Structure formats: C-alpha cells, structure tokens
Amino acid sequence: xxxxxxxxxYRKLLDxxxxxxxxxLVVSDxxxxxxxxxxxxxxxxxxxxxxxxxYHVPAAERLHGLVGxxxxxxxxxxxGLVPDVADNLGRRFLKFENFRFELINSDLHDPxxxxxxxxxxxxxxxxxxxxxxxxxxxxxxxxxxxxxQLTHLLQLQPFLSIxxxxxxxx
Amino acid sequence: xxxxxxxxxxFAGAITAPALLTACGKDDVTPSSTTTTTTTxxxxxxxxxxxxxxxxxxxGPYPTHTPSSYVRSDIREDRTGYALTIKINVTNxxxxxxxxxxxxxxxxxxxxxxNYSEYASGLTNVHFxxxxxxxxxxxxxxxxxxxxxxxxxxxxxxHVHIFTSSGTSLKIAQIAFPEGTGSAVLAVNGYSKxxxxxxxxxxxxxxxxxxxxxxxxxxxxxxxxxxVLTITLPVAA
Numbered sequence: 001x002x003x004x005x006x007x008x009x010y011r012k013l014l015d016x017x018x019x020x021x022x023x024x025l026v027v028s029d030x031x032x033x034x035x036x037x038x039x040x041x042x043x044x045x046x047x048x049x050x051x052x053x054x055y056h057v058p059a060a061e062r063l064h065g066l067v068g069x070x071x072x073x074x075x076x077x078x079x080g081l082v083p084d085v086a087d088n089l090g091r092r093f094l095k096f097e098n099f100r101f102e103l104i105n106s107d108l109h110d111p112x113x114x115x116x117x118x119x120x121x122x123x124x125x126x127x128x129x130x131x132x133x134x135x136x137x138x139x140x141x142x143x144x145x146x147x148x149q150l151t152h153l154l155q156l157q158p159f160l161s162i163x164x165x166x167x168x169x170x
Numbered sequence: 171x172x173x174x175x176x177x178x179x180x181f182a183g184a185i186t187a188p189a190l191l192t193a194c195g196k197d198d199v200t201p202s203s204t205t206t207t208t209t210t211x212x213x214x215x216x217x218x219x220x221x222x223x224x225x226x227x228x229x230g231p232y233p234t235h236t237p238s239s240y241v242r243s244d245i246r247e248d249r250t251g252y253a254l255t256i257k258i259n260v261t262n263x264x265x266x267x268x269x270x271x272x273x274x275x276x277x278x279x280x281x282x283x284x285n286y287s288e289y290a291s292g293l294t295n296v297h298f299x300x301x302x303x304x305x306x307x308x309x310x311x312x313x314x315x316x317x318x319x320x321x322x323x324x325x326x327x328x329h330v331h332i333f334t335s336s337g338t339s340l341k342i343a344q345i346a347f348p349e350g351t352g353s354a355v356l357a358v359n360g361y362s363k364x365x366x367x368x369x370x371x372x373x374x375x376x377x378x379x380x381x382x383x384x385x386x387x388x389x390x391x392x393x394x395x396x397x398v399l400t401i402t403l404p405v406a407a
Contacts, residue, residue: 022233032337033238036274039339040331065288069297073236090226 002168003126003138008094009163010085010122013104015115022083026071031114033070034106037063042108049113050106067116068101075099075118082120085160088153093139096120124166132156238302240276244314245301251282251316252358253396258345260309260332262407269309270407272335276302277313279328282361284321304335317358317397322367325374326355332405340405346377346386347399354389354397 018024038053039045041060047053053060082094100119107113126138126149134153142149154160256277262270278300280286287297299318303311320326328345349355349371359365371377377385391397 025233025235029236029238033240036276036333036337039333040342043339043342062288066297069300070238070240072239074233077233077236084225086225086227090224092225092227 003128004168005124005166006127006137006162007124007164007166008122009161010082010094010120011159011161012084012118012120013115013159014117015104016112022074022077026074026118027114027116028111029074030067030071030101030103030116031106031111033067034063034103034114035108037066038108045108048108050103050108064101064103067103071101082122085154085157088134088155093152094120094122094125094154095139096122121163127162240297240300240302242301243303243312245277245299246314246316247287247298249281249298249316251319251361252393254315254317255396255398256313256315256328257398257400258311258313258330259400259402260305260311261402261404262309263404264406267404269305269307270405271305271307271309273305273309273340273405273407274302274333274335274337275305275311276300276331276333277328279315279318280321282316282319283363284319317354319361319363320365320368323369323375325349325369325371325377327374327376328399330403332403334407340407341403343403344376344385345399345401346371346374346380347389348386354391357393 014023014027016027018027034050038050038060041057041063042053047056050060050063053063078096080095080097081092082096083092085094086092098121100121102117102119104115104117105113106115123139126141128136128138128151130136131153133156135156136151137154138149138151140150258275258277260270260273260275261267278286278297281299287300299315301313301315303313305311318326318328326347326349330341330343330345331339332341332343333339347353347355356365360368371386380386387399387401389397389399
C-alpha cells in the first residue's frame with residue numbers, strides 16, 4: 001500500500017522572553033513594524049493592545065500579514081529548514097517553503113507583552129506508519145535501483161501537527 | 171566480599187533498575203495541553219515529554235540584524251506592467267516648507283489587475299508593490315514600480331504613509347493621477363481591463379473633496395519609455 005503524503009505544521013511561539021539571537025531579532029523587529037503599521041488603523045492612538053485594536057477595528061486583521069512581511073529576511077536565514085524540531089537522531093530535517101506569521105498579542109506601549117507565532121508548513125512527507133510516540137516518515141522517494149527509502153523517526157510533540165493530507169498518487 | 175555487602179549491592183541495583191526502565195515509557199511523552207513554551211531557539215524543542223530529542227547539531231543561525239523586508243526601492247517583485255518611477259518630496263510645514271530628511275515613506279498600490287498583495291506566505295514573496303524608503307537631505311525618496319491598474323469604485327491611486335525617523339505617523343494620504351486628455355491614465359487605458367466602469371477623480375469618494383488638486387501628482391512619460399510620477403507632500407513634523 002502506498003504511504004500517505006502529509007504536510008506538517010510547526011508553530012513556533014516567540015515573545016519577549018526569547019533568548020536565542022534569531023528569536024530576539026524576530027520579536028524586536030516585528031514589534032517595531034507593528035508599531036509603525038498599527039498607526040494606519042489607529043490614527044488617534046485610541047487603542048493600546050493588539051486585542052483591543054482588533055476588536056474595535058476589524059480591518060486591523062491585516063496586521064498579521066503586514067507585520068509578517070517585515071521579518072521575511074530572518075526566515076530566509078533559516079535556509080528552508082524548520083527550526084527546533086529534530087528527528088530521533090537529534091537532527092533537524094523538515095524543509096519549509098511556506099509559512100504564516102501570527103500576532104498573538106501585543107501592547108503598543110509595552111514591548112514585554114509582544115507575542116507572535118510563526119507557523120512553518122513542511123514540504124510533503126511520506127507517512128509510512130506510526131510507532132507511538134513516533135511517526136515514521138520519509139522526505140524522499142525510494143531509491144530507483146535498490147528500492148531503499150530513507151526514513152526519519154519524528155516524535156509527536158506539542159506545537160507539531162499534521163496540517164494536511166495529500167491525495168495518494170494514482 | 172562479605173555476603174551481606176554483596177546482598178546489599180544487589181538490592182541497590184534491583185531498586186534503581188525499574189526506575190530507569192520506566193523513564194522513557196510511552197506514557198511520559200504524550201503531548202500535554204498545558205505546555206510551557208520554551209522558545210530558546212535552535213537547541214531546545216517545545217515539549218513537555220521527558221524524552222523528546224533535542225536538536226544536537228551545529229547551532230545557528232547567527233543572524234545579523236536585517237532591515238525590514240519592506241526597505242527597498244524596487245517594489246515590483248514579480249508584477250509586470252508599464253514602468254513607473256515614483257519620486258516623492260517631503261516638506262515640513264513647521265519649518266517653512268523646508269525639505270524633511272530622515273522621514274520614513276511607505277507606499278503601496280495595486281497591480282495592473284487592481285489587486286493588492288496580502289499575506290507573505292512564501293520565502294520569495296514579500297509584498298508586491300509595497301516598499302519603504304527614508305528621505306534624503308533633499309527630502310526625496312524614489313521607488314521603481316509599475317503603473318497601477320484600477321479597481322471598482324476608485325480612481326487610480328497610490329497609498330502613502332509618512333513617519334518621523336523614530337516611527338511616529340505624520341501623514342496618511344493617497345496620491346492621485348491626472349486624468350485629462352493626453353494623461354498617462356488614458357494612455358495606459360487600464361491595461362487589458364480598459365476604462366469602462368472606471369471611477370474618475372471627481373467621482374472618487376476619497377479625492378472628490380480635494381478642490382485644490384494638491385493630491386494630484388505630475389505624471390510624464392509614455393507607455394514605451396515608461397512613466398515618472400513626482401509629487402511634493404507637506405507634513406507637519
């Protein structure tokens with residue numbers, strides 16, 4: 001039977017408590033961009049938290065995309081490899097092209113309240129079977145001559161999910 | 171060795187061994203819903219399980235501070251259309267209309283089909299037709315773009331948002347295009363859409379209250395050679 005093809009999503013949360021240099025830059029630059037962009041939806045400076053702003057100005061929903069656009073430079077520095085998530089050998093192996101940036105909450109006057117998430121969507125994987133708590137997956141096709149297919153054991157963990165199933169090859 | 175010492179050491183082994191065996195039991199690694207997110211980047215995973223493998227490999231990336239992806243002069247990305255150079259001059263009404271340098275100028279507009287870029291979802295697309303420049307000593311910024319298209323209900327326009335160098339908003343405005351005989355708007359003719367159903371400046375609900383025409387830019391050029399738009403925008407800085 002053909003293995004299912006799946007796309008995983010890893011949701012990386014970042015906030016003012018971040019320690020790693022990359023994380024800190026994404027947090028600070030996205031905060032700076034939010035403070036610039038929010039003024040378009042909040043010209044009277046009436047609202048202070050992102051939650052408030054969204055509630056009163058539904059158009060501010062666009063801020064997720066607008067602020068996310070500013071940190072694409074940092075995402076490119078990952079060289080297409082999803083951060084943090086390792087296989088059972090301790091190696092990161094999940095590749096991504098697509099992502100979705102989210103503003104979780106923020107305070108235009110208090111950077112310590114700034115919280116964002118980046119959703120990384122992996123390239124399609126072959127999902128052979130589950131060996132709890134692991135998924136047995138492959139990123140590549142079987143080798144043409146030998147039929148051998150390299151696999152990874154990936155542990156199910158918080159903030160990692162199967163995002164989509166792809167139709168099986170005919 | 172004396173027998174009692176030997177027996178003691180056996181017991182010690184017997185007590186500790188089972189603990190080791192259960193440490194990586196199935197039950198320990200069920201993802202829990204009350205997770206603390208340890209977002210410390212490349213060397214830890216967000217996990218409540220005691221046995222999730224953490225990445226053990228060369229640490230990285232070592233990022234350098236990168237300016238916002240919007241800071242660019244060429245905002246076209248993959249959009250096609252007639253070439254348009256946009257030159258904006260910012261002056262300060264609080265300083266006798268002297269040039270205002272160091273101001274951030276954001277512009278954005280629709281593509282030839284009237285669409286705006288929305289979400290950045292891929293590594294190669296940021297936001298088409300959106301960019302940011304800082305005014306030079308002459309108060310000027312220049313962008314390389316394409317002539318905008320149009321969409322239902324609005325005349326051709328470019329959005330602009332001017333900030334101080336520290337990011338405080340100074341002005342949110344829209345730049346209008348001349349539409350008389352021989353104008354660029356008529357020459358471009360809405361690209362493949364034509365101009366049927368187009369909302370002209372005087373009927374546009376954003377522009378129709380501007381009797382001085384101060385929001386209308388000067389546009390020169392041709393479809394073959396490309397167009398140049400110039401406008402001066404005064405702000406109170």
